[in-house]
Amino acid sequence: MKLDCPLCGARDIREFHYQGAASLADRPDPDAPEAQQVFLDYVYMRDNPAGENRELWFHAHGCGAWLVATRNVTTHEFLSVRLAAAREAAP
Amino acid sequence: MSRLAQGGLIDRTRQLPFTFDGETLLGLAGDTLASALLANGRHLVGRSFKYHRPRGIMTAGSEEPNALVTITRGNHAIPNLRATTQELYRALDARSQNRFPSLDFDLLAVNDLLSPFFGAGFYYKTFMWPRSFWDRVYEPVIRRAAGLGELGTEPDDRLHDKGFAHCDLLVIGAGPAGLIAALAAGRAGLDVILADEDFLFGGRLNAERIHLDDQPGNEWAAGVVTELRQMDNVRLMGRTTVTGTYDGGIYGAVQRVADHLPAVPGNVPEQIFWRINARHSILATGAIEQPIIFPGNDRPGVMMAGAVRSYLNRFAVAAGRSVAIFSNNDTGHRTAADLQAAGVEVAAVIDTRPDAIPQGDYPLLSGAQVIGTRGRLRLREISVQTASGRRKLRADCLAVAGVWAPALHLSCHLGARPVWRDDINAFVPADGAVPGMRAAGAVAGHQTTRDTLKSGLAAARAVIAEHGRKAARIRLPHCSDGPTEGAPFWHVTKGKGRAWVDFQNDVTAKDIAQAHRENFRASEHLKRYTTLGMAPDQGKTANMAALALMAELQRRSIPEVGTTTFRPPYVPVSMAALGAHGAGKGFAPERLMPSDALARKHGAEFVELGLWQRPAWYPRPGETTWRESCDREACMVRETVGICDMTTLGKIDVQGRNAAEFLDRIYVNTMSKLAVGRTRYGVMLREDGFVMDDGTVARLGKRHFLLTSTTGAHDQVWRHLTFCAQVLWPDLDVQLCDVTEAWAQFAIAGPKARALLQRLTRADISNDAMPFMSWREVKLGKVFARLFRISYSGELGFELAVPAQYGPSLAEALEECARAKGGDWFGLEALNVLRLEKGFLTHAEIDGRVTLDDLGMARLMAGKDCIGKVMADRPALRAPDRMQLVGLKPAGASKLLLGGAHLFTPGDPVDREHDQGVITSQCFSPHLGHPIALALLRGGRGRIGQQILMHDHLRGVETLCEVCAPVFLDPEGGRMRG
């Protein structure tokens, strides 16, 4: 498998660390009412789609960038990759 | 001798002597071990796995189930090599396997007589009872009897290598389809790799009598190879088996670089395991002829007809003096014609089709079946059932011409299922089974050479177009072979005796019927129950017939029964090749500290910590145990001064306008209020509320901090910080840099630490100028260094950091100054004693399951939010009966405290239900004169002063302990503040 890092180009998957679903990027407001319940969902609950999944990857043995990648988990095909720090472009 | 007087692609001028089971035989250059054995009239080459049945050579390729041999190279014996793919070399030394004491006379063949007890599922039934027999009876018997071949016991010091290759197009297989595809792509300028497992390119063109235009097939192939060799953009990889398909256009391949050489030239690896990155691939792996199942079909001398033609046409070897042919299709007749052309007697062609007509001058039995074989260790006679009755025929070789099944394994490695084609009675690769892969030739279901070439060319043209190149015109040659007709016939039901389906794992048609009766009907269940297809050959000559048999039993069609799952590797790959460079020093990289050379000079004992090599203690003359050295070093630090290389600590430089804000969100305590020039102990949590790591934070400037992380947790901490900076809060202005290896850092600890440092620097480091938990820059000669007033030993302590390149010289300077003050180096063991006496933590305590409160540090939690704060506040994580950090000291006759031992309330049963906690770290305290320990104990803080029982089930030790606060020395901290 290869992942196309926006900074480094297509690199062997072994250079990357897989963190989990991209929903981890959306840390809840700790002051919101019911914050503990919201955090429980944030920390532990994941969708398990058989298809496209948005994921966080870390180019650990490369540039050190965190990436948001969309991957089809049934074919392992990466459909898009962007830098996590570059927040999503406006629709 | 069975070698023909002429023909073949062998070099008759180069005779190669070799030995088989100690007997010296002669072969020729260009032979495989199998062809050389057959040329010497040897069919019997091994004994079968389960029943120790005599077995002969069955095929001429990597699908071979029977002819597994052990070859000795140097002092190393390599088992389970296929004689059919092993190239012959001078003095090759091969031995047969699975025989005891000899191939001709095998005592364990008694298993064959016991076969009623060894049928399907015998592993699951036989060895169940009595239980006491498992270790003493069954295990030794199975060990003696089972297994294929034997590994050498000497360490394997042969050189193997890993390779990485990139190309536009990987062509897998160099038969007609692969050759023409590589030629077209090569001429179009693509970067091409052509891989074939054989040492001679051409595939079936080398084994059949087919003309392309006016050239014999093998000459046409050689011509194409000559042109390909001249192209800079084409790499030819012979003796290379592509073994696996992986995601993203990556293919694994094993190249046998030196397996065909008598001796390996220096620095040449025996094998290379390649990882080939290919945007496109063309699967041109051909097809594998499948046996017809009939009673007695495993007798040496029964072979595949395609193999008989290979040995005849390519190696000029007649597989028998009088060859019978059992066929369900026209290729049986082709075999007869080839044999007759070479002057070999054809006993008869037995064709299962009632309407078969002779295509030459040989006896033909139409609508007939072979129903039995006879002959000890070698075929002598076959029984045939014809429409009119039974008859016997004398033959010393029976060529079985069955259906050719596409070798589509590589197309299924990503999970795709093959597609059934009724017209050819075979599975073919599904379209799009592997992104970027196209199938061409026989593997795609094409049968004539002309169609094969056409599909290879078409596949190449499609790839060329996708690369935006123009394909040159290539004229397809006229091919002499025409289409072949056949009928799907898999299984003879008449006759007596066992009929073998999986030769390598000894599975019979009866076993499959039994599995069916016992309701193991899904193909994957059948596989596991009978072990069919689970031998190293993965059922390349067994799976199709098994599916056909199951279909018969279930009265369904083959595609309805299903197919089995194909997994890499396509052929067995040695661990030595897969793990090339991974043994010994190559197993893991080593990280060396700046004082490494010095410590080795002093004879320090080393221990691995993460990848770091750290001195554990520095033995002195007269010291006989590690404890003596450790106690001396620990006392030295408490009494004078000790130095220790702390470079392994993780160091992270944090800068930016929002650096302080960022750290407030990371650490449970507040870092934004830390004054420039000060350092602070800090703890960070994971978002789930458990402790991730602890360390110190030094404020270097208003917008500049330096953090330390624990050696073993550094990777996790670094990943966490970058995650927070880039993913959670990209709007904060903060930059992180991992400077772990940029700084060499040494601890100087003990009452004379300050005096030692004053020999190195003129800077004011008095307690007033440099109080506890401060830092300052000092000059060591011309080098700027950072001096931190921190202590991990509980003594007056400093850590001195210099740019890494000055590390070794600073180590020498520190050693000289320490010795002048009566001090010296101390190792990791003494460091552990010092920190335990003070109750300082390591990841033995911070094991990923403890909270801040468990560690007794809830007071550190500031009012602001930080990672993990919300979740740490969950009621269950604040429960008073959680395991809490305490100290333990022995309170009874036994003084022994053991790490990992569990704790129980005295009087309670010492079982899991009554478990109260666990010892996380322990040591002998030379200052207290007895062992001490840190432990996590249920409701521990409320039990201080009470007694608890340590019970070590593993080592059978019991010690009564007193629970105490987790600080054993100087609880007020006066020593380190002084």
Ligand SMILES: [Zn+2]
């Ligand atoms: Zn990168």
